[in-house]
Amino acid sequence: MAEASGEVASIAAVARLKTAAAGLRRLFGAALDLALPRLCAACREPVAGPGLCPRCWSKLSFITRPYCERLGIPFVYDPGPGILSMQAIAEPPAYHRARAAVRFDEISRALVHALKYGDRLDLAPMMGRWAAHAGCEILAEADALIPVPLHWRRLWTRRFNQSAMLAAAVSAQCGLPVAAGALKRVKATAQQVGLSRTERAANVQGAFRVPADGKHAVVGRRLVLVDDVLTSGATVEGCARALLRAGAANVDVLVFARVADPVQTSI
């Protein structure tokens, strides 16, 4: 009897502890919200949800057709289906097609920087969702996603790879696996910022390689490279060359934002 009542008492004690813990959690959560109000990634105004305030959101420039089917850069006017840009014909990239969610401008740059340098990992699902929407056609034909890799030293200092975060978010949308480790950055390249187009290409020359244990994820497969920003395209070009050299059947590119000055058509 004493044992039974002891058991009841301990159950009651556990219940009280659980209630107290739930209360603490609520209190702690409220305190966290007070201490860290969600801020718009661009203008730093408090916002209700993650990401951007309505004013900054409305300033984002989503990329929609008509665009060059190869490079994904918007056309000034609609030339009709399947037309390529002069740029794609004059200097065809190693990759097959590139798609981007938004133009790289003041607002999207703020999102990219917040994810990359501000530890705003909470932005990745939203940015990945937009990228997955923009790339739905190339994703439907692909076997796997490959994030543009960081050199291990940069990964060590930054602690995470923003492209891998975006690839995981895209994967959550489309269900494609992420072939992490299938591509390695074997050369610690200088930051591409501030370099000319030619310097950027030279900077990533020989920087990427498919390791022996990554070959099985590449040979004969249709792959989508995932990165946060496409500027000159030198980085994804270097990655695509390495993947194709290792036997990939196709390489497309999906980024969150791209530099996209409207281009002329080939006609």
Ligand SMILES: [Zn+2]
């Ligand atoms: Zn804002």
